[in-house]
Amino acid sequence: MKNTSDQNISKIKLSKFLRPLITFLISSFLLYRIYEVVFIRQQFTPDIWVRFAISGLILGGMYALIAIGYTLVYGIMFMINFAHGEVMMLGAFGGYFIFELFNFIPTPTVADPDLTFLNSQPILSIILAFVAGVTIAGLSGYFLEKIAYRPLRKAPRLILLITAIGASTALQNLAMLLFGPTRKNVINPMILERSAGWSVLVSGKPVLITYTGVFSLVLSALLMVALYLVVQKTKLGRSMRAVAQDKNTAALMGVDVDDVISKTFIISGMLAGAAGVMWDIHMGLVNHYTGFLPGIKAFTAAVMGGIGNIPGAMLGGILLGMLEAVGPAALGIDFQLKDVIAFTILILVLIVRPSGILGEKLSEEKL
């Protein structure tokens, strides 16, 4: 008894004095550093900053789509689905193979004897790539839950967490076995040429806004709006919220809880799959490892926005993309360290504000 009350006292001390102190120290250090780099050294001109910000926004849109999946699943099962990044990777492979296939189908014309289906029907190709990626990722999410998580419905959450990490590794290795370990270059239809775009002048210098970037960003935004409408306005969305709030009472209303959990995994998977195909189109490279970093970063984004909170995941995703793109320059560190920024943010959020920007508490017991 005495022991626990001692622990309580130290917990109160941590939250009352230590946390604000740490927060204050870290933020003043960061602010000073940013001030020094940005305003004293003036290493970068405004057009460069704009360029960073744009690429961060595009990346952030993809993170947001993946982050929503973490948050939906957490909201309903109180588990972190660490295999979610791999679901995105499988979706990316779906899109990649459609582009490969269509680039293999000749549709020669007089003007261009080498024309392939990919470029004679570019819009259809893009749509089908998304259909394939979204379907594969949705199915992956469905089977992941059904095979790996459902048998553990009554098990302690730590067991689920470990299973999720195992599933992540298993799916990565499965993809490596099936598709080989090398990185594959994704061939886009010509209308989404990666180096093409609109050029805008920022303080007299041109900044390229790529078509692929605008395409990804617009599509991410549309999908987020669509998801929001599904969750808020449809019967399925209502039953998802009901199950998240109270499974037994939802069942007393006639909701099939297992079915809603399945559908939550399918929707999460579909959004991740769409992000995967965007990744193909915008980044141009895919292999079995493609989902790993975006997965962990989207998880960070979900925690930053407040895990379990859908607008939080969207906000967190965009914010993380921006921080990652602007961060190294603003802090005056090596650009190779951009990945470290995400993980540093994760640790800082957990120390400074574990509940995230908009969300509920991510405590040990809930993890």
Next chain:
Amino acid sequence: MLKVEDLHVYYGAIHALQGINFELEKGEIVALIGANGAGKSTSLNTVSGLLRPAQGSVTFNGEVLNKVPAQQIVRKGIIQVPEGRKIFGRMTVWENLEMGAFIGSDRAVILQDIDSAFSRFPRLKERRNQLGGTLSGGEQQMLAIARGLMAHPDLLLLDEPSMGLSPLLVEQIFDIIQDINEQGTSILLVEQNAQMALAIADRAYVLETGKIVMKGSGDDLLEDQSVIEAYLGGH
């Protein structure tokens, strides 16, 4: 209509129901009374399919429900209004009612049912866009009952509807229960407030630590000396 026979239910090693029997005929109000921890909620949750009996059976209109999942039992016409109301706190009053109509598919009927819920409970109409979690206890109980009625129950299971309410509200709730019953819904009422429950019940069972120790008509039990001493404040 409902028949519970030799029901045994466990929570791990805890033997919560130790072979109870009770039944309910169509149109009746049957009360299940007993002290805290007697096993009243366990009984209702087993009928609803949230808990599974280790032994014995629950039969509804001749069909054994032991293995029927909870969401299917709802579709057979048994609706539970759970203990503590269990309103969806982050949904509006309107959305809570829509959840109650989850098994319905005809939009026009659902809208009509919401209308009749609002005329029965005018307070809910005023607050239809308010989040369930912000309602007072009495309003939540009304919402819980209204939500239960949205599914057109043949049998309504009410778990301590008077819990935590002022005497005036308790009167009101019991009037509503009687009214619902008069319109043709059978009611299985679980209460610690034995006085009120027995007054409106056709028949009642007294539950004590997982066993039924007494049964009879509501009026008989109201006058029974041992019931008075144990549950009615012994005057």
